[in-house]
Amino acid sequence: MTRFGHRGLVPVLLAGIGAPGSYDAAGVGDRSEPALSPELRQAIIDSGPETLLPVVILPAGDGDVLPSPAALALGSEGRRRETIDRLKARAEATQTGLVAELHRLQTAGEVGARIRGLWIVNAIAVDASPAALEELARRGDVARIVLNHRQALPLPAPGAERAAMDVDCGIERMGAPRVWNELGITGRGAVVAVIDTGTCYRHADLANRIWHNDGEVPDNGIDDDANGYIDDVMGWNFREGTNDPDDYLGHGTHVAGTVAGDGTGGSRTGMAPGSSLMLLCINTSFADEAQVWEAMQYAVENGAHSWNLSLGWPHRQNPMRALWRDVCRNAIAAGLTPVVSAGSDGACCRPYDAVWTPGDVPEVVTVGITDCTDVLASMSSRGPVTWQDVSPYNDWPHPPGKLKPTVSAPGINTLSTRMCSGYSFMSGASMSVPHVAGTVALMVEANGDLTPEETKQILVETSIDGGAPGWDNDYGAGRADAYEAVREALDWRDRVSPTALRVTRGDLSRGSPESLRYADDDEVIVEARAQTEVAAASVEIEVEGALPTDNPPAFTVHVRAACGGAPALQRVELYNFRGGFWESVDERAAPRTDEWLTLRFDDDPRRFVEGGTGRVRARIGFHDRGVTFPGWSGRFDVALWVPRP
Numbered sequence: 001m002t003r004f005g006h007r008g009l010v011p012v013l014l015a016g017i018g019a020p021g022s023y024d025a026a027g028v029g030d031r032s033e034p035a036l037s038p039e040l041r042q043a044i045i046d047s048g049p050e051t052l053l054p055v056v057i058l059p060a061g062d063g064d065v066l067p068s069p070a071a072l073a074l075g076s077e078g079r080r081r082e083t084i085d086r087l088k089a090r091a092e093a094t095q096t097g098l099v100a101e102l103h104r105l106q107t108a109g110e111v112g113a114r115i116r117g118l119w120i121v122n123a124i125a126v127d128a129s130p131a132a133l134e135e136l137a138r139r140g141d142v143a144r145i146v147l148n149h150r151q152a153l154p155l156p157a158p159g160a161e162r163a164a165m166d167v168d169c170g171i172e173r174m175g176a177p178r179v180w181n182e183l184g185i186t187g188r189g190a191v192v193a194v195i196d197t198g199t200c201y202r203h204a205d206l207a208n209r210i211w212h213n214d215g216e217v218p219d220n221g222i223d224d225d226a227n228g229y230i231d232d233v234m235g236w237n238f239r240e241g242t243n244d245p246d247d248y249l250g251h252g253t254h255v256a257g258t259v260a261g262d263g264t265g266g267s268r269t270g271m272a273p274g275s276s277l278m279l280l281c282i283n284t285s286f287a288d289e290a291q292v293w294e295a296m297q298y299a300v301e302n303g304a305h306s307w308n309l310s311l312g313w314p315h316r317q318n319p320m321r322a323l324w325r326d327v328c329r330n331a332i333a334a335g336l337t338p339v340v341s342a343g344s345d346g347a348c349c350r351p352y353d354a355v356w357t358p359g360d361v362p363e364v365v366t367v368g369i370t371d372c373t374d375v376l377a378s379m380s381s382r383g384p385v386t387w388q389d390v391s392p393y394n395d396w397p398h399p400p401g402k403l404k405p406t407v408s409a410p411g412i413n414t415l416s417t418r419m420c421s422g423y424s425f426m427s428g429a430s431m432s433v434p435h436v437a438g439t440v441a442l443m444v445e446a447n448g449d450l451t452p453e454e455t456k457q458i459l460v461e462t463s464i465d466g467g468a469p470g471w472d473n474d475y476g477a478g479r480a481d482a483y484e485a486v487r488e489a490l491d492w493r494d495r496v497s498p499t500a501l502r503v504t505r506g507d508l509s510r511g512s513p514e515s516l517r518y519a520d521d522d523e524v525i526v527e528a529r530a531q532t533e534v535a536a537a538s539v540e541i542e543v544e545g546a547l548p549t550d551n552p553p554a555f556t557v558h559v560r561a562a563c564g565g566a567p568a569l570q571r572v573e574l575y576n577f578r579g580g581f582w583e584s585v586d587e588r589a590a591p592r593t594d595e596w597l598t599l600r601f602d603d604d605p606r607r608f609v610e611g612g613t614g615r616v617r618a619r620i621g622f623h624d625r626g627v628t629f630p631g632w633s634g635r636f637d638v639a640l641w642v643p644r645p
């Protein structure tokens with residue numbers, strides 16, 4: 001099994017598979033394309049008839065997935081359970097007959113030992129002979145068979161041992177000590193799944209930080225909690241198929257130390273020294289995409305709040321992007337916040353292929369690399385990304401594509417745990433990711449009700465801008481700030497999002513009130529053209545929502561918007577219910593780049609709140625200075641308000 005890693009082949013197209021919300025079972029089953037992907041066909045030709053090829057089989061009749069509005073109202077545990085149940089039901093309904101056939105082929109020697117049906121994405125991972133693949137491809141319950149790439153992932157090895165020193169500069173820069181000392185929060189109760197080379201759980205700084213599977217009795221040879229893994233008390237070793245997730249390289253231990261190292265040995269290395277680590281060891285020297293999905297699935301099923309993925313597949317390795325996105329979206333639907341490396345390909349692969357998979361998934365928190373002085377590392381993979389050619393998603397067309405990374409974090413000369421004792425410095429994308437995964441753990445303790453979407457939103461909103469003003473494809477929204485993120489998480493409960501959107505000047509070309517809920521993943525775009533004089537002069541939206549009280553002593557309004565076209569003024573108005581008129585509360589030269597605007601109302605804010613309903617109305621617009629241009633647009637990502645006690 002050595003010659004299937006071909007390059008320059010036709011990209012794997014997964015038409016009809018896996019788009020939440022747009023599933024079409026008939027489309028999957030109608031065989032508009034051959035079941036064996038072109039890349040797999042080539043691998044069969046190259047490898048000969050005796051080789052068992054690693055493949056992923058996608059069943060037909062995929063059905064609907066994701067996330068039911070009912071699930072969203074169930075709270076975090078209910079949301080997780082409901083989503084898992086539905087994903088499992090889908091897998092069972094579509095995989096059962098196929099798995100029986102695979103076992104028959106296994107007996108005949110045509111399929112290898114592994115027959116692993118997954119539900120986090122509806123897929124079965126097997127190693128199968130070319131003859132078996134041809135046979136499977138003719139079955140009505142098979143939609144598609146694609147190559148399960150196995151490639152070496154470039155990971156740094158730990159450096160020389162260093163003497164203990166007080167606090168790692170990265171966690172200091174992120175404000176973690178202030179979170180522990182001023183807010184009393186260390187990530188207690190939070191579980192971060194470290195999907196990596198394993199972790200040396202014997203390191204003094206990690207020994208008390210390991211997640212324990214309460215449903216599993218250790219060493220009795222029985223899968224007590226019936227999760228499919230025997231005696232899995234701290235995670236699983238997917239590389240060897242054992243319950244011992246020890247580290248075979250040192251990479252995972254270093255990453256784990258940045259999430260949760262508690263300083264027992266003298267150096268404080270962990271962002272969230274009160275959190276727990278679920279240890280999921282995978283094979284990175286011969287990495288197998290489906291094996292990582294299985295580790296991700298384990299994290300979701302066993303209640304991790306986040307996963308730390310300090311690795312990824314460069315696009316030149318032709319990863320199964322649509323399926324990665326399905327995995328990530330399903331995990332998010334179940335309430336997990338994925339934190340993923342942007343990659344370390346710098347500004348390679350213009351215009352949009354530098355960010356690795358699954359860091360290129362729009363919905364995940366993708367992390368770029370800064371140093372301890374907030375300077376971006378040259379190796380940090382630059383955005384944007386596009387999904388225009390990846391079926392069935394075909395979104396985020398370029399230009400401009402999707403802005404990535406989401407945020408940046410320190411990852412240069414990071415001091416952390418070195419295998420089973422002591423410390424070392426390491427640098428890379430791998431080190432930046434756990435600074436953010438640890439921040440998520442801190443946020444979980446601060447506010448266990450946050451959804452993954454809200455968690456991401458807070459990380460974005462509280463980050464410190466770097467590089468070009470506003471969001472950019474180098475730093476993302478900016479360098480993440482744990483202290484501000486945790487403070488915002490504590491306050492988040494009372495946040496109000498708009499429930500109504502009206503375009504008052506210009507034409508709505510994209511968006512709805514939902515688009516305004518979270519920055520980054522969707523936006524409202526309003527366009528004006530010269531045909532109408534008023535429209536040419538300005539674009540503007542009006543939004544409204546209700547505060548939980550109509551008598552707040554104070555509140556803040558957050559707005560993010562950008563304009564294109566003419567030199568313009570940005571204006572924010574609130575409706576003065578007492579006087580019955582629109583009151584201008586902010587006016588400034590309009591930013592061409594995205595920028596957060598936070599307006600605080602401490603002085604008699606009640607005039608902006610409708611008595612009896614708590615309704616607030618805001619009007620946000622860009623207005624030019626009397627010069628009309630043929631094309632003019634305004635982008636609005638978030639407008640929301642938060643009452644302050």
Ligand SMILES: [Ca+2]
Pocket residue numbers: 216223224225226227228229230231232
């Ligand atoms: Ca078990």
Ligand SMILES: [Ca+2]
Pocket residue numbers: 216217218219220221222223224230231232
């Ligand atoms: Ca057991």
Ligand SMILES: [Ca+2]
Pocket residue numbers: 465466467468469470471472475476477478
């Ligand atoms: Ca910037």
